[in-house]
Amino acid sequence: MNRYDRQEKFKGIGQQGQALIKEKTVGIIGIGALGTHTANTLARAGVKKLILVDRDYIEASNLQRQTLFNEQHAVDMTPKVIAARDELLKIRSDLQIETYIEHCDAPLLEAAFSACDLLIDGSDNFDVRQIMNDFSYRYQIPWIYGACVESTYAACPFIPGLTPCFNCVMGILPVMNRTCDTVGVIEPAVGLATSYQAMYALKILAEEPIDPRLIFGDVWTLEHSAMKYSRMGEAKCPTCGERPTYPHLQSRTIQTMLCGRDTVQFASPVTDITQLTEFLSKLNIPFQETPYFVRFFVNDKPVIWFKGGRLLVHEVKTVAEGQKIYYQLFG
Structure with a gap:
């Protein structure tokens, strides 16, 4: 039976959408909780190639929510992108994977990710998201924001030519200034954030119509919201405004x-x-x-x-x- 039979039977994708997905390259920035979930989903969905970047190695505290890793990875302090690559190839041997054990900055994005059809945010890092945002609008490559902490989750697509950018929407994004390391996170919150990221990804990759909304909620209290933001663009925005300068692509600091x-x-x-x-x-x-x-x-x-x-x-x-x-x- 066709490996993607159930996905092709879904009317939102179909055989035509699946054929498009099979030709697409996706970059995932950050291979932690968000990145491992979305990499797993997109590999199973049939994308042609994944480009993975993460600067860190696996620790025992990662195993509670970072689904591609196991205890031996933590013992060996295996770099996250290496372990993810090895596990993903067990899922799909024909998947093309490119890995970078690097800090994600503008030079790396421009050198390695310019051929991507889509970028997925798994970074949990505000500065990296600013660089991704500038890169996305400079090179007309959509990206999908994701975040989770404690029991809260958020996801939002940023699509050049269709939506305002991260800078313009930042004021309404849920406050995520706490971190998993300080206040914790539960896996169901990760699952919801990445489910919405993957949903937007499949729509974009299958070239289906998309109604972009900022999705956020709390899985513990069962609160959920979906907010439209298409009219929030700022004419003076340095990323998506009338005269963009993409200032974060000029940043070269690694400290x-x-x-x-x-x-x-x-x-x-x-x-x-x-x-x-x-x-x-x-x-x-x-x-x-x-x-x-x-x-x-x-x-x-x-x-x-x-x-x-x-x-x-x-x-x-x-x-x-x-x-x-x-x-x-x-x-």
Whole structure:
């Protein structure tokens, strides 16, 4: 039987819509709770290719809601995009997958995601969403916002030429300034956010008519809202206005505090793994080398160095505290 028989029988997609889905490439930015759910759904739905980017590795606390991962991934500290790729290929061996163990910034989006038909937000990061938003409207590629924290969920499509952008709608988005790391999240909230993201994705990929709405609610209290926002565009918006400048595509900083993680990210001056291990050996710093990163400690603080030079300093409360570790290493 045709693998996509049930999806093709659905009148909203049909054989024509399925044929379109099979030719589409989707970029997923962030392979955590949101990203693993939507990657799983879109792989099963039959998309041609997924491009995955995430800067982190798997920890035990991820397993409660990040559906593609298991205990061994956490023990091995497997990068999220690598584990996701391996598990997705077990689901569909003909799926094309491209992975990046990177911080998502403008240069990466422009280099790797320009051929996408759609972008999915799994980032849980306001700055990354601003960059995605500018990239989307600059290159006319739709993207779908998603968020969840505690028992609340939200999803919203941003489609160049059809809807106002993230900047224009930001004032009515539900407040998500708390994080899963500080107040928690339950998996049903993740499931609802990603179900609505996937619904919008299938409509866009199958080139079906779409009535864009901001969807948000609370699965615990059974509250739910769907709000139209098509008239909220601002003529002076730097992203979707009359004279767009796309300011967030000019950003090149990588030094940042990871939301709720007690972790600061830096770009180290050492970009080659051989140079790094020689450097650490001269400083008499023991290290653990894996195929994807090098792990070591400075002043009892765990430090992860990824190929290419990206550095995570863990167990620090501020950027300044992370900088002390960084400057102790590199001067």
